[in-house]
Amino acid sequence: MTVCTSPWPAGVPGWADITVTELGPTQRFYGGLLGWQLSIGGPETGGYVTATVDGHVVAGIKVADVPHPAGWCVYLATDDLAQSVAQGVAAGGTVVVDPVTVLDLGRLAVLADPTGAVVGLWESGTHTGWELTEVPGAYVWAEQMSHDPVTARRFYTALFGYEQQDMSAPDFTYTSLSVGGTPAAGIGGYGPGAGDVPAAWTWYVEVEDADGIAPRVAELGGEVVSGPEDTPYGRMLLVRGPAGEVVALLQPPLEDIVA
Structure with a gap:
């Protein structure tokens, strides 16, 4: 078991989240299967939902009007989001979501790599990623x-x-x-x-x-x-x-x- 509340090293997966149209089915599925407890954020977060295990955050869920099927987005930690995005584009990737600041939580961007796989990048603020692993x-x-x-x-x-x-x-x-x-x-x-x-x-x-x-x-x-x-x-x-x-x-x- 690893408990971590500091930023993950650059290049290490540090977070995963999913966008769904309905919270209920997702809550029942992961709550029943993995024992996740869900907490819905305030209006300033857009109602972003965090899943916890033993009080430690392990994943995120966003509810939005998007088409199915949904998919989990894995975020790789970065110390410098702008630089990582630039390097990703130079290496043949394309920007799916431009860099954006999320309150004081951190900054994110989403890229598609040259094979077509989507990957997120996360530069930590107060949110350093999942706090519990293994x-x-x-x-x-x-x-x-x-x-x-x-x-x-x-x-x-x-x-x-x-x-x-x-x-x-x-x-x-x-x-x-x-x-x-x-x-x-x-x-x-x-x-x-x-x-x-x-x-x-x-x-x-x-x-x-x-x-x-x-x-x-x-x-x-x-x-x-x-x-x-x-x-x-x-x-x-x-x-x-x-x-x-x-x-x-x-x-x-x-x-x-x-x-």
Whole structure:
């Protein structure tokens, strides 16, 4: 478990939020599945909703009149938003949401990388991002998957100067990106059977029992996309929420929990 109330290092995923048209289904789904408690902000925040676990913020939800399907936006921390946006554009990205200041909370922008995946950038003010990681209901990992992992890797390393570790295997392309020796995120390539699945960032939320939680997904208004299945990093399932968004749920290996 990591509790953090200071800004995350530049290049490390530090926040995720989603925009939906109705709060009720999303609240029931994540509250029932992950135990999230939701708090609705005041008018000055536009009613922005924060999800908490044990009193620590772990994600955000915005309610707006937008079309489905919705999707989770993963935000990478930055010390200098303007510079990161400029570097992202120079590396082949395009601006989806121009830099904007959000009260005293911080500043954000959203880019589309050259493979088409959308990624957020967050420069912290009073809001430093998620305060809790690596416990049930909280962030544990994030990765970008596309049909062109070479281009994706080139873009993100130009953006944040990541250290790279090739973790590929036959028919599987994957690179772990690190900041100061600490793993930050992954860049992977879709397999030959993926079809026309678009490039996207996916974040992983820790769960205690992947097999126990799987049957509840449909009961709460979602859908199991794949799994549960064993991976080198735990037992994982991919689920689709009531607004059409995808999130990965990961039960870490027992030795990691004990450690």
